[in-house]
Amino acid sequence: MADPGVPPMPSPATVSYPAASYSLPTGVEVFRTYTGAFICLEIIFGGLVWILVAASNVPVPVVQGWVMFVSVTAFVCSLLYLCVFLCGLVNMIQTNWNFVDLAYHFFTFVFYFGAFVLQAAVTSLANLEKNSTSILRLDNRRIGLNVAATIFAFAVTACYGCSTLLGFRRWRGQ
Template sequence: MRTTEETEGLDGEASNTSMISGASSPYQPTTEPVHSRTVFGGLRCDLEYLKSYFGILKVVEVVLSLIGLICIETIMLCSPCGAVYFFEFVSCSAFVVTGVLLLIFTLSFHTKVPHVNWNLTDLVNTAASTFFFALSSLVLACVNHNTSAEIAAVVFGFLVTAVYGVNTFLAIRKWRLGNGGQRAPQSTDYIRARTASRGEMETRPELA
């Protein structure tokens, strides 16, 4: 039979072993906040992007473009119809393209295709949408029949133009900072390489 001292010693060794295994175990609970969730196809839903300025602006742009498209689609009679068709094309294109970019950034699909300059792509889309929404809204404001649908389309057209304008300003600033950030590491690495090579030359013993 085991004595009391032997039993206590075994219990102490077991507790120490469990503490060591628990400390070294990789499956430790964490209190870090979850910023993304994995969805189908290995893509991640970036919740932080939806909370950022770009995510919020894109959601507003998609909603306002859809409302403008719905307003212009309710117009049954028009003569001439050029302004109506132009506004319809712009609002539909902006809704589709901006919605696709919103999904790409939200699902982190841009990380799967790194060879595409997504900052520049977003900048081109927002700048083009700002210009064409402003132009189509101005044309529709000048050529309309003062119906409620046309007036509502013009109002939402100018609203989404302002939102796209803010997004364009932020996209330009982000694109400039991104280009500067890409050039800085290259120059820093080059300076470090030259410094390291000079250090090797200085520490290398002279040949007799």
């Protein structure tokens, strides 16, 4: 005979798995959150970094190739991530969306921080060697494009950092 205060053991056939956990709204309501706003800024600023580096004709292909890879990849992934929430796919995919949000933004922040440092190095090198005889000779237009790309790379890095902190707060508060 079972104890009167202990519930009976459920059969394995009746055990259900927990639903997906997320604290962000779906549909257009995602734009009313800070995370949704930061994702939009990440897409806009990341697209600007991509355009500005490409417009400068990539004077240092090895370094700026990485900047282009990070900016294009992060742009596409952020766009897909936003579409997942806009279309309501978070209700259909069983996963911990708070952890996915934290992990995505953390890794993207790390990669974008590296791209920002490399872009800043190319920009400062171009300014430093402007008056010397060097392989990296840029006119004022290309230097301006690289400076603008560096500023927007910093802005998008800061946006990914803020999204990482917001994701950490949501993940910790589950």
